[in-house]
Amino acid sequence: MPRSLTADARVAVLAWYDDHGRSLAFRASRDPYAILVSEVMAQQTQVGRVVEAWSRFIARFPTVDALAAATPADVLRAWQGMGYDRRALNLRRAAQAIRDDHDGRVPDDVEALERLSGVGPYTARAVAAIAFGRPVGAVDTNIRRVLRRALTGSDDPPASAWMQAAANASVDRFRPAAWTHALMDLGATVCRPADPACAACPIATWCRFASNPTNARRVTRGARPSKARPSRPAFTATTRWLRGRILDRLRAALDGSWTRVIGPVGVHDAEAVAAALRALARDGLVELDPADPRLARLATT
Numbered sequence: 659m660p661r662s663l664t665a666d667a668r669v670a671v672l673a674w675y676d677d678h679g680r681s682l683a684f685r686a687s688r689d690p691y692a693i694l695v696s697e698v699m700a701q702q703t704q705v706g707r708v709v710e711a712w713s714r715f716i717a718r719f720p721t722v723d724a725l726a727a728a729t730p731a732d733v734l735r736a737w738q739g740m741g742y743d744r745r746a747l748n749l750r751r752a753a754q755a756i757r758d759d760h761d762g763r764v765p766d767d768v769e770a771l772e773r774l775s776g777v778g779p780y781t782a783r784a785v786a787a788i789a790f791g792r793p794v795g796a797v798d799t800n801i802r803r804v805l806r807r808a809l810t811g812s813d814d815p816p817a818s819a820w821m822q823a824a825a826n827a828s829v830d831r832f833r834p835a836a837w838t839h840a841l842m843d844l845g846a847t848v849c850r851p852a853d854p855a856c857a858a859c860p861i862a863t864w865c866r867f868a869s870n871p872t873n874a875r876r877v878t879r880g881a882r883p884s885k886a887r888p889s890r891p892a893f894t895a896t897t898r899w900l901r902g903r904i905l906d907r908l909r910a911a912l913d914g915s916w917t918r919v920i921g922p923v924g925v926h927d928a929e930a931v932a933a934a935l936r937a938l939a940r941d942g943l944v945e946l947d948p949a950d951p952r953l954a955r956l957a958t959t
């Protein structure tokens with residue numbers, strides 16, 4: 659099994675990206691801090707929502723120092739609409755570490771980046787490649803799918819160590835930033851999970867998945883997987899939804915005053931709301947009034 663894309667395939671991917679890559683506002687930035695923010699935001703949020711939120715966040719906190727000096731409540735307000743709010747507090751901690759331990763400059767090597775709060779293997783490599791031109795392979799969901807299919811011919815997940823090695827070996831040494839964006843875009847728009855558009859793919863010639871006869875039905879007809887998806891509970895019934903609504907309510911108190919939070923909220927009864935409030939407090943996102951735990955506000959320290 660090949661461990662990396664060929665040089666010709668790399669050239670084809672980059673040429674495709676130059677013509678078809680997504681034009682996203684944060685990709686125009688060369689500021690490592692702004693790139694770090696965009697990558698943290700993109701971890702679990704659709705890219706369309708990241709664009710607007712990133713511009714707003716950078717306008718509010720234009721520098722590492724500005725973010726490091728902000729209160730948790732300020733950062734959580736600027737994070738509104740993004741979900742997974744713990745990322746906001748981790749980003750603030752990362753800014754404080756950059757200010758205190760790295761002279762205010764985002765570190766340029768993967769190991770130091772990975773030591774920052776909320777920065778995992780993917781984000782560290784994406785920032786190293788995009789902000790600093792390091793030839794390291796970032797592996798997100800889209801990139802993993804493209805490389806897995808192209809190199810193994812299958813959708814079966816290879817070992818993560820194999821995948822990381824393949825990503826490192828495939829990265830274009832001259833254009834690591836464009837390469838990272840290109841593979842993300844290829845996975846998001848062409849090598850889609852259920853219906854890869856191989857006819858429009860720049861690496862179809864070299865791709866083992868496209869040439870594997872067992873994949874022909876999916877590739878040529880673009881069929882959806884035949885397996886029925888397990889039914890999932892409505893999003894509004896999840897704890898994640900409830901936590902988001904509680905935080906939205908607390909964000910509305912712009913002066914940071916205490917807000918009474920009692921159930922029901924949607925389908926969640928008073929007990930569930932109280933439990934969600936306690937969990938948010940344990941996670942450091944909110945503070946509860948010791949005298950009345952139904953009174954809450956965004957964390958101030």
Ligand code: SF4
Nearest residue numbers: 849856859862865868
């Ligand atoms: S040829 Fe098809 S399966 Fe292979 S990388 Fe391109 S879109 Fe994905």
